[in-house]
Amino acid sequence: MNLNLRKPLAFFDLETTGISITHDRIVEISILKVSPNGEKEVKTMKVNPGKPIPIESSLIHGIYDEDVKDAPQFQQIAKSIANFLEGCDLGGYNIVKFDVPMLVEEMLRANVDFDMKTRNLVDAQKIFFLMEPRTLSAAYKFYCQKELHNAHSAEADTLATFEIFCSQIDKYEGVEVQEKEGVVVPVKNDMTVINKLSLSNQVDFAGRIVYNKNNVPVFNFGKHKDVPVVDVIKKEPNYYTWMMDGDFPLDTKKRLTEIKLSLFPGKN
Numbered sequence: 646m647n648l649n650l651r652k653p654l655a656f657f658d659l660e661t662t663g664i665s666i667t668h669d670r671i672v673e674i675s676i677l678k679v680s681p682n683g684e685k686e687v688k689t690m691k692v693n694p695g696k697p698i699p700i701e702s703s704l705i706h707g708i709y710d711e712d713v714k715d716a717p718q719f720q721q722i723a724k725s726i727a728n729f730l731e732g733c734d735l736g737g738y739n740i741v742k743f744d745v746p747m748l749v750e751e752m753l754r755a756n757v758d759f760d761m762k763t764r765n766l767v768d769a770q771k772i773f774f775l776m777e778p779r780t781l782s783a784a785y786k787f788y789c790q791k792e793l794h795n796a797h798s799a800e801a802d803t804l805a806t807f808e809i810f811c812s813q814i815d816k817y818e819g820v821e822v823q824e825k826e827g828v829v830v831p832v833k834n835d836m837t838v839i840n841k842l843s844l845s846n847q848v849d850f851a852g853r854i855v856y857n858k859n860n861v862p863v864f865n866f867g868k869h870k871d872v873p874v875v876d877v878i879k880k881e882p883n884y885y886t887w888m889m890d891g892d893f894p895l896d897t898k899k900r901l902t903e904i905k906l907s908l909f910p911g912k913n
Contacts, residue, residue: 673713822842
């Protein structure tokens with residue numbers, strides 16, 4: 646179909662060293678620029694992030710240090726990218742939460758003016774989630790080809806969820822999925838495997854503390870994000886007190902206390 650465009654629309658995607666907007670960097674950018682007359686132009690560039698690419702990120706996007714060692718750093722191409730995107734609306738998949746904030750951050754680091762105020766944003770993921778509801782009723786219809794009657798009745802929801810789960814195992818058994826840190830795990834009719842897929846790398850159920858690639862508990866939020874919990878407790882004991890007095894779930898506080906007590910094994 647022909648899109649009704651008043652100005653160019655640029656769909657883009659970023660590959661990065663990680664998912665932190667402040668600490669990670671772009672290693673590849675690809676842009677599809679569509680003009681109102683239907684003409685298309687694609688621009689794809691590797692970028693030297695100026696820091697090592699973590700192996701877990703390389704395993705996901707396939708870009709390694711060797712691939713970008715001779716590529717320009719972002720500050721060297723920032724102006725040309727801004728010029729290419731001048732006057733364009735922006736589109737992509739999950740760009741509102743990640744790609745746009747990352748691109749803007751890189752532009753700011755490069756001291757390039759990249760005004761977002763006059764641009765429309767088109768996020769295909771947002772449209773996907775709006776148009777294809779992720780409710781229990783929608784899942785029941787998709788997996789079991791049945792209408793869920795008495796939705797939000799605890800018993801009806803429970804019975805439907807069990808049927809959905811059985812159908813998921815039938816549908817996906819043997820399919821390989823990417824777990825934490827790029828590890829590929831095949832779906833199995835085995836509750837231990839399903840548990841790993843369901844909880845991923847969480848230490849507490851709220852996900853405030855997670856296991857890193859070395860299976861070490863690290864904070865997953867705030868100023869100590871990605872820092873081992875034991876290191877924070879040792880260097881900043883008041884942080885433990887702040888969390889214990891704060892509005893955190895009791896489960897999070899319990900797991901945090903368990904980690905703290907592990908520093909004093911004789912006192913457990």
